[in-house]
Amino acid sequence: MPESVTNLTALTAGVAEVIRQAAGEVPSVWLTERLELHRRQPDARAWARDFSRVSRRMGRRALRPSSADVSRLQLLGLAWPDASFAVGALARWLLVTLPAETAQRRVWIGAQLNYGDADEQSVLLRSLPFVDHSGELVDLAVEAGRTNALDVFAAIACHNPYAARHYTEAQMNQLVMKAVFLGLSLQDILGLQARKNAELARMARDFAAERRSAGRSIPEDLGVIADAGGL
Amino acid sequence: MKFLDPHIHMTSRTTDDYQRMSEAGCVAVIEPAFWMGQPRKHLGTFDDYFSSLVGWERFRAKQFSIHHFCTIGLNPKEANNDALADDVLELMHRYLEKDGVVGVGEIGFDDQTAAEERVFIAQLELAREYELPVMIHTPHRDKKRGTDRSMDVVTDVGIDPGLVLIDHNTEETVKDTLDRGYWAGHSVYPETKMDESRMAELVVQYGSERILVNSAADWGVSDPLKVPKSAKKMQERGISEDVIETIIWRNPIEFFSQSGRLDLAMDDGSPNRDQRELWQGNSVLRGQSPVVDEPS
Numbered sequence: 146m147p148e149s150v151t152n153l154t155a156l157t158a159g160v161a162e163v164i165r166q167a168a169g170e171v172p173s174v175w176l177t178e179r180l181e182l183h184r185r186q187p188d189a190r191a192w193a194r195d196f197s198r199v200s201r202r203m204g205r206r207a208l209r210p211s212s213a214d215v216s217r218l219q220l221l222g223l224a225w226p227d228a229s230f231a232v233g234a235l236a237r238w239l240l241v242t243l244p245a246e247t248a249q250r251r252v253w254i255g256a257q258l259n260y261g262d263a264d265e266q267s268v269l270l271r272s273l274p275f276v277d278h279s280g281e282l283v284d285l286a287v288e289a290g291r292t293n294a295l296d297v298f299a300a301i302a303c304h305n306p307y308a309a310r311h312y313t314e315a316q317m318n319q320l321v322m323k324a325v326f327l328g329l330s331l332q333d334i335l336g337l338q339a340r341k342n343a344e345l346a347r348m349a350r351d352f353a354a355e356r357r358s359a360g361r362s363i364p365e366d367l368g369v370i371a372d373a374g375g376l
Numbered sequence: 377m378k379f380l381d382p383h384i385h386m387t388s389r390t391t392d393d394y395q396r397m398s399e400a401g402c403v404a405v406i407e408p409a410f411w412m413g414q415p416r417k418h419l420g421t422f423d424d425y426f427s428s429l430v431g432w433e434r435f436r437a438k439q440f441s442i443h444h445f446c447t448i449g450l451n452p453k454e455a456n457n458d459a460l461a462d463d464v465l466e467l468m469h470r471y472l473e474k475d476g477v478v479g480v481g482e483i484g485f486d487d488q489t490a491a492e493e494r495v496f497i498a499q500l501e502l503a504r505e506y507e508l509p510v511m512i513h514t515p516h517r518d519k520k521r522g523t524d525r526s527m528d529v530v531t532d533v534g535i536d537p538g539l540v541l542i543d544h545n546t547e548e549t550v551k552d553t554l555d556r557g558y559w560a561g562h563s564v565y566p567e568t569k570m571d572e573s574r575m576a577e578l579v580v581q582y583g584s585e586r587i588l589v590n591s592a593a594d595w596g597v598s599d600p601l602k603v604p605k606s607a608k609k610m611q612e613r614g615i616s617e618d619v620i621e622t623i624i625w626r627n628p629i630e631f632f633s634q635s636g637r638l639d640l641a642m643d644d645g646s647p648n649r650d651q652r653e654l655w656q657g658n659s660v661l662r663g664q665s666p667v668v669d670e671p672s
């Protein structure tokens with residue numbers, strides 16, 4: 146993961162190039178100009194407006210990055226978008242990762258999480274590991290994760306290292322068990338091995354017992370969080 | 377017969393309605409923001425309502441292969457509380473740029489007060505700022521005068537009539553509406569306003585140019601199938617298929633496409649119907665088998 150602004154700069158440049166190839170010249174020029182404007186003159190309302198309309202400006206086409214692009218972005222720490230991902234959503238991600246003063250960013254991200262539609266909320270949560278290395282925004286992530294909207298919850302729980310880095314044990318355990326309940330794959334929770342604990346193993350065991358009593362199947366990957374006591 | 381219902385409050389309808397609409401050929405709906413039958417008292421209730429129009433309701437519609445779009449606005453019945461109205465106008469900035477929002481509406485006059493006029497004008501300015509078409513609700517009481525006055529306000533603000541849909545027209549208002557260059561919507565209700573036969577006669581007289589039909593179905597006595605039922609009555613009256621298709625399909629698309637956001641081509645036509653999809657962890661289905669369209 147990029148821990149420095151230098152890496153983030155390289156990553157955003159790489160993302161901008163993938164967007165240019167997918168969206169074409171004219172939308173990319175518009176995006177570059179807007180990014181530059183938001184750097185120079187930060188304004189919450191103008192930024193929020195671009196955050197909503199960028200999807201339409203960039204088009205709904207799916208990203209079709211070359212395998213070389215994908216490897217390049219993965220090396221820079223962006224495990225997330227895949228080929229089915231719309232180019233507009235990646236452009237949204239660029240707007241959130243704009244280098245900006247942290248206090249201001251916290252206010253903007255918090256406001257957008259409140260007023261965003263599901264697509265917007267997902268992008269915000271996916272941007273967190275890139276814009277917040279100290280865990281300052283962890284309360285916003287935990288609150289947003291209280292939703293049962295599957296896409297939004299998956300954006301913080303799956304292919305996103307933020308929770309494992311910054312959540313308390315109780316918060317992490319709730320996230321993992323909620324992923325189990327929603328049928329998400331535990332393999333997709335980054336950093337889970339390092340966050341395993343006895344309490345989580347007990348919760349998994351109780352969950353398995355509950356399922357057995359109800360005559361229902363137990364998710365195959367539940368064993369990932371079990372301990373020597375088994376399920 | 378495919379159709380777009382350009383004015384229907386799906387938040388107040390059940391999944392049975394979505395099912396029947398889908399079977400009758402409904403491809404898309406426009407849900408204008410309106411009121412709840414009694415005035416709201418808190419900004420937060422507007423916030424959550426607007427949020428559901430760009431969120432949950434879109435998902436519900438998609439499960440029945442129906443595209444859902446909305447218009448955002450402060451309706452005139454709730455425009456007379458000045459302090460709350462100002463807060464709602466400010467809140468609208470948060471929603472007017474969303475992908476699912478294709479207009480400002482429904483706005484206009486109810487009691488035709490000065491407070492209503494102030495909020496009406498402010499929202500016309502918002503429509504201009506966000507480059508959105510406008511849906512105007514004409515008043516039930518003193519309708520003719522209220523409709524003329526609504527169009528005068530639009531003229532004063534300087535918005536092109538081609539960007540404005542005047543809704544709930546009757547025989548008394550439609551000629552002026554069309555003569556002044558506006559689009560004319562007609563709400564076909566079971567009892568009041570317009571019925572299917574009158575609607576068909578109106579089409580015989582005025583043709584199809586800038587004419588729209590909707591059900592305006594909501595929480596009151598109303599029928600979400602009034603658009604296909606009106607089309608059937610037009611067929612019986614000998615009106616050509618081409619004219620009917622213009623009224624129930626091409627016209628609403630042409631009008632709301634002026635937003636640049638009515639993306640019916642999204643997902644290659646109709647959204648894939650996959651009722652297995654979850655929203656907020658809850659399927660709308662309760663026990664019955666999901667309908668799943670094979671990807672085309």
Ligand SMILES: [Zn+2]
Pocket residue numbers: 383385408410482592594
């Ligand atoms: Zn209405």
